[in-house]
Amino acid sequence: MLWEVDIYPAEGQTDLAAARLAAEAAELELAEDLQARVAHGYLIEGRLSRADAERVAGELLSDSVIERTVVGRPGDAALSESPGGRMQLVHVLPKPGVMDPVAQSALGAIADLGIEATAVRTFRKLWLGNLAPERLDRLCAKLLANESIEQVVVGPLAIDRLELGSPYAFQLKHVPLAALDDDALLRLSRQGQLYLSLDEMRTVQAHFRDLAREPTDVELETIAQTWSEHCSHKTLAGRIRYRDENGEKLFENMLKETIFAATAEIRRGLAADDWCVSVFKDNAGVIRFDDRHHVVFKVETHNHPSALEPYGGANTGVGGVIRDPLGTGLGAKPVCNTDVFCFAPPDTPAEDVPAGALHPKRVMKGVVAGVRDYGNRMGIPTVNGAVFFDPRYMGNPLVYCGNVGLLPVDKAEKQPQPGDYVVAVGGRTGRDGIHGATFSSAELTSDSETISGGAVQIGNAITEKMLLDVILAARDRGLYHAITDCGAGGFSSAVGEMGAEIGAEVWLDRVPLKYEGLSYCEIWISEAQERMVLAVPPARWEEFAALCQSEAVEATVIGRFVPTGRLVLLYHDQQVADLGMDFLHDGRPPVVREAVYAAPQENAIAPAVSQPPLSFTDNLLAILGSWNVASKEWIIRQYDHEVQGGSVIKPLVGVANDGPSDAAVLRPVLDSRRGIVLACGMNPRYADFDTYHMAASAIDEAVRNCVAVGADPRRIAILDNFCWGDCQKPETLGSLVRAALACHDVAIEWGTPFISGKDSLNNEFRFQAADGTQQSIAVPPTLLISALGQVDDVARCISMDLKEPGNFLYQVGLTKDELGGSHFALVTGRPGGRVPRVDTALARRVFASLHAAIAAGLVRACHDMSEGGLAVTAAEMAFAGGLGARIELANAPTDIEAAKGDAAAHAHATAALLFSESNTRFLCEVRPDAVARFEALVAGVPHASVGQVVGGNWLEIVAAGPDAPVIAAELSTLKNAWQSPLRWK
Amino acid sequence: MAQPRALILRAPGTNCDVETAHAFGRAGAAPQTLHVNRALENPRLFDEYQIFCVPGGFSYGDDIAAGRIFGNQIRHHLAERLHAFREQGKLILGICNGFQVLAKSGVLFDDADVRAGSRPPATLAWNASGKFEDRWVRLVVEGSRCVFFRGIESMYLPVAHAEGQFIARDRETLASLAARGQIALRYAAMDDARQPTDRYPDNPNGSMAAVAGVCDATGRVCGLMPHPERHIDRTQHPRWTRGEGTDEGEGLRVFKNAVEYFR
Structure with a gap:
């Protein structure tokens, strides 16, 4: 039996959602004077009588002081009664399989009432008046729903079941490679969303020729994930021939010879006083803080998902970067977030937004809401950030999310042991985010949405908070040997990396699923959120499982680390993959790229009046x-920047609490006076002149912001995040190498080490212009420098x-x-x-x-x-x-x-x-x-x-x-x- | 009693438990934080404590409505135990999400009429601004019924919530709550700490009668939207670099009052 519960503001209460909808419709030039009434609702499936459904509606889903409900079966006339005369009815629902956290919570809470429901789905019910019928489609597409995750139903809901999925019939798939010529290899790479280069496809082909067999689909996917730009940073860590006005330079590994090399030199100079603990190795950089704790810091980008679905993209960006410190060492406790965004100007006229791009104001509002909802729910203060506007971020916004964690000094090292169980903890696996890692290696096009909708996700912060709570408890009890996050590439990356030195066997049929019907391959590469992978010794498994169960967190043994040097995947005892770890991690042919830089002619600036x-x-x-x-106060106040109680210098300061602070200071340990300082630097406008000076200026800005509030300049660690255009173009890559050279020079001169970094290299938006021509917008070279400083006594700030x-x-x-x-x-x-x-x-x-x-x-x-x-x-x-x-x-x-x-x-x-x-x-x-x-x-x-x-x-x-x-x-x-x-x- | 024991109960999504326990500790209590599942398995554990606190956060994600799911768990499984806890002369405090939980659990308001099928006396709805906001507010204490606010005239504390708009069922209910001294804390004008205000943002969420916190008829059960645990140290004050604030912060007194009540 399926029931629908509609919840409206009670008589006399303000319809906030309707007011906002009308305002936004006017702002985006979609409707001048939209009349709207908005309800939210639930579809509930299960063995419920009408009395049960009404009890759920009254006791759980609505608030009788301020709301009224309508309960019925979908199709009942009562559900189609307009609250305000002649109005068009539209429903917006998350697409089947898209994360619906409220529905999940409601399902549990209905059970707590002793009522048996099997599935719940939420929706929004919108009544629209004073809207010309021909404007409805555009309003739906531009404002009401994002078709990558939501579906629109015009008129009453005609739906009779919610249950998802259908049984999966196992069939092992091989991908014939041996006979393919170069064109066919490339076509396979693109159409299969592997995004491997021809050279890489040939290497894979040769590897399996040597083995005298064809790869299975999951083997090919595993290779593509592991070799993706997102997971291996093959371009920047690859061979580059760079030329500029000073001549030519050949890099074997560009990052290693610039940014990493600077850190290594600084550490050698510090010798016994070296305060770096682990750099460019783990999921986040680790430095010393006090006798009891290290601090760890990581900043990631989530640009492409945020372009398609700003809320979900930013939401899962925050969720993802929180799992980096949590997956560093044996697990750091997250203590603050930092978020930096780049958008096209929010006042861009609607007609200047190209097809396939969302309006920048909608992008910005969605991104801010996504960061807000995840960070606030996790109870992690968002204390620092920046927003930069430039027309060249149209269609390709940049969303940088960072997290700082606190790590006990005796928990900095991890090492899985042969015989340990491979344990998946946290959220269940669904079709979410399939091909996210390889997708981030592709440029965005105006039809990216249709190709890659699966890469767009919504997070569930509470699942991650529950995961965080049990992991920190398990860490302190010493119940596991290693931990890593399940991010891009899913289990494929997490298990593949963790078992790289040992070998692993994974039993894919044991992975808990959100719904039936996933193939072994989908299970392996799904990027479903809120999951971590741990190496748990069999002797501690019982205690670990009991701990998880006591807080209702799902933990499942899905395999074992075995000393074979191979990655073996099984599905109901049938082998579906068998790859050598050495081929997987060291078999990728080196990427060789050309890079050139020619500084633009320096022209005098036009004189002032x-x-x-x-x-x-x-x-x-x-x-x-x-x-x-x-002022960014509109954003800052929506973030809880004081939770955890350690706030010292807030993002807004001054006599009216509204001045722009240079940096944030907080005390991560409440019984100590020692503080950390967070700041950032970025100036893409300077990149139009010289990316060397742009990079040097960004470092200067990040460091001087820290120094301005009182940080000790000898104890500032920095992070690099490069967001560039298409680095297959020698000029684009050249401008990046030049920036990396500045990073090297400035870091060494100041003794300011880089401890972690990340790059995102294909930030271009391609679209068809109104005149039919193919056009492309590349983001300006955008280097974010994030700085983490320290102060002995916060009272000196x-x-x-x-x-x-x-x-x-x-x-x-x-x-x-x-x-x-x-x-x-x-x-x-x-x-x-x-x-x-x-x-x-x-x-x-x-x-x-x-x-x-x-x-x-x-x-x-x-x-x-x-x-x-x-x-x-x-x-x-x-x-x-x-x-x-x-x-x-x-x-x-x-x-x-x-x-x-x-x-x-x-x-x-x-x-x-x-x-x-x-x-x-x-x-x-x-x-x-x-x-x-x-x-x-x-x-x-x-x-x-x-x-x-x-x-x-x-x-x-x-x-x-x-x-x-x-x-x-x-x-x-x-x-x-x-x-x-x-x-x- | 030398040192009262404080139970800080967390649920999935609770996130102010650490600093709340820290504040109780600083005030002289012996705090312990437990997961709600422990209380559901063994409701007798309340017997070991004198203070029960539901801290801030987003219990169960605030899915459906802030505090609803955790509140329902208390209503359906722990109501009798907490009724007894209150009758034993013990203290119950809900901060921010904890206030939302207590308000929706029936623990805070006299729930007799709700059981009879009518609407609860009051609720906490979405902020009139329609969004989550973190800002500091001036508060004025009304009357002397509430144990937690004894001896306090006004406080300067932060709020950080999306659903803090206090709405009473009707004017009569509001008047009777006020008449019984249950409206213990109101948002005050920034320039006049004695003056309750409807003006945004001094009243940050549009609360009716500027209500920021309420207590039950005994004065021993209290819920408030602002965060006293976020102002127990000078350096938490937003203008401490201008010489404002006190070493202890103005929120610590709330926790000290709870401890002193048992002295």
Whole structure:
């Protein structure tokens, strides 16, 4: 028997969902004045009488204080009674098999009432009025449903059963390779979604020729997963011939010779004081924290899934990266999240969105909601992030998700032992995410959705939270030898990696399934979320199983590590795969790529206005209100950034709790005063000039953000995440290698090691334009640097908001004429200019001197100078502190010289002093009684008092000479300009 | 009694259990955290504790509605035990999701009329803003009935929730709750800590009569949306770098009151 329960807001209650729907329809230009009524509902299948169904509706599914219900069998007239006159009825349901967490929970809770239900599905019921019939399809496609995971039913639901799946009849499949020519091999690679190169396909072909047999489907899939870009990073860890203006360089393993090499050199230099524990090896980088704990850090990307289904893509991105620290060593406890996004501008006109791409505002809202719902439910504070906007992220948004974990020092090593059980823990396996790993190696096209819908998933955070709870308990009881997450590639990657040194046998028929009908191959490569794989010694299995059962977490023995050096898969005792671990992990032919870099010609930037009187107030307001600089409070407040109780410096600071903090500080151990510092740096705009300086600037920004709140610059670890376009193009790969060279140079100079990283190399969106031509948008080279710093005593940390009138403002660091790629150039439409560089030797001294001053308690406020330069920095500090400031540019430390009497040169120099984005600069607030000691500590680096905190509510900046202030604005005007772009409901 | 024992009960999705136990410990209690399945297997374990706390989080994902599934488990399997717990003069506290759980379990409000088939006195609905929000709020304590707020006039604490809008069944119910001193905590204006407010965001979720926390008729059972366990140290105050806040934080007093009640 199938029952439908519709739940409406009760008479007199606000229909929040309807109001939001109407607003969004108007915003996306889909309907001007949509009238809507929204219900949510449940389909319940099982042996339920009407009385049972009504009891479930009343006692469990609805809240009688604020809601009313309609209960019936699908098709009953009562369910089709419009709540508001003539309206069109539309239902939106998750497609069969798509994760439906609420339905899962409801099923359990119905059983708890003593009522027998066998399946539940949720849906949304939308009544739409004042909508022209011909606009319905577009509204459904653009707003109501995402067809990669949801289905739309127009009119009443006509459905008679929910049960999914049908029995699977085993049939072993071989894939004939031996006779295929090159074209056929490539066709197979593409059509089978293996995404292997011709060279790789030939190697596989030769391997099986030697064995005198054809591979099975699951063998081929296993090879494709293991050799995928996502799992093996074959391009960056491969051979690259790189050429630039300095000549040619041959890399055997590019990452190893640049980024890893820098870390190795730093560690050698530190010798006995080395604070790195495990780098580029485990699922996350591991460094020392205190006597009892290490901290671990990993940042991943989830770009392609987020392009197709922003909510689910971001949701599972967070879920996935949390499992990295949890799968590091013997399992780290996640203590905070960081999330960085890149989108096309949210105000892009609807007609400028190409076919196959979602509107960027819809992408952004979905991504934020996905991160929010997963992070908040996991109870992990999301404390740091950034959002960057550029039209080139259209169709290919970037979603970086990071997680920091706390790992007991005696739990840093893992080693599966021969004889250990292979144990799957957590969520069940379904058809979710099949081909996710190989899919991320392909570029997105306007019909990616139809090819790869299976790669899109929704997460269930509570399943992962339950998993986390039992794993940490099992870790502390020493119940397993090794753990890893089941991410891209599913069991194929997890078991394949864990057993690489030993060998493993897996019994695929034992894997718990969500529904019947999965083939052995689907079971093996499914990327269903919320699963981990453990190596449990048989002697501890009983205790481990009991622990899991006590918290209702499913754990199943699915195989055994056996010392054969082979990966053997069985399905009901029939062998379906037998691969040598050596071929799987070392058999891939090396990828050899060409890479070239030619720096674009440096052009002078168009001069600033030269007509006196100079005024840059409007430019400042425009920069404050530009998407990248504008307040992200709308996002930040939707994240729980204080759960776990360790929050010290929050993402929003200042007198009204709304100023932009440089970095987050938290105490991961509640009975200790020691803190961790989280920050990031990224500036894809500089990549248009030179990716070397872009990368160096990103590192500088990440490190200076940490230093600005009080982190010790000698103890900052960093992560690299490269998101680039198609690296088969030598120019694209060349721009990446150049960035990696900067990473190498800067890291060594500062003793700032990279400890982990990840790349995503095919971020291009291909589509058919209105004129019928094939077009492609590549993302700008986007390197995210994430930094993890440390402080001995969090009480020494400082924030960026101005504190007291009368204090002096010091600029520390040198301003140069570096307006290229700046936000001043952006808002005034000026191409050209010189892009900011990093003087690494000077920077090292600046960081050290400033840190000494902060550690000595001499700095009341400090803000890093980045997008928008001195002017934006001063404005943000002033309105965050609710205190006016007066700045004199004549005193600013600079190497810019303007000839006396040259009005144009003076105007340009003034613009540069205000808005240049030169690296390694800080604006510091210092009390009069601390000035002498402060100056002594920063004596060796460029610094100068550039102004003062004053009473009142104005920011005033004056230039050299007799001019009136070049910037004068009320704090409320500045703050409003900064807050208004993203002041969304 | 020297040191009261506090039971912090967690369910799948509970996530403020560690810092809540830490706060009880700092206040002088002996906290222990247990999974709800242990209590369902052995309801007698409540006998070993003097304080019962349901901490914050997203029990069962807040699927269906915040606190509903955990609340139903309590209603159907532990109601009698908790009724006895209260009658023994012991204390029950629900924070954030714990408030939602207690409100929906029948433990917090007199449930006689619900059993008779009518609607419960009040509920916690979606925030009027329609979204989850993390922000600090000013709170004013009303009356002296609630054990947990004794001696406190006002507090500055964070809220972090999506479903915290207090809605009473009707005006009469609201008036009678107020008359019995059960409306123990209200959102106050940022610029006047004594003044309950309907103004967003000082009232962060649109709660009726600015209700942030309530207690039962005995004053020993309390639920509140703000998180006192997130303000037990100076460095948790959002403006501690400006010299604001106190070493202990303003939330610790809530836990100390619970401990002192047994002294």
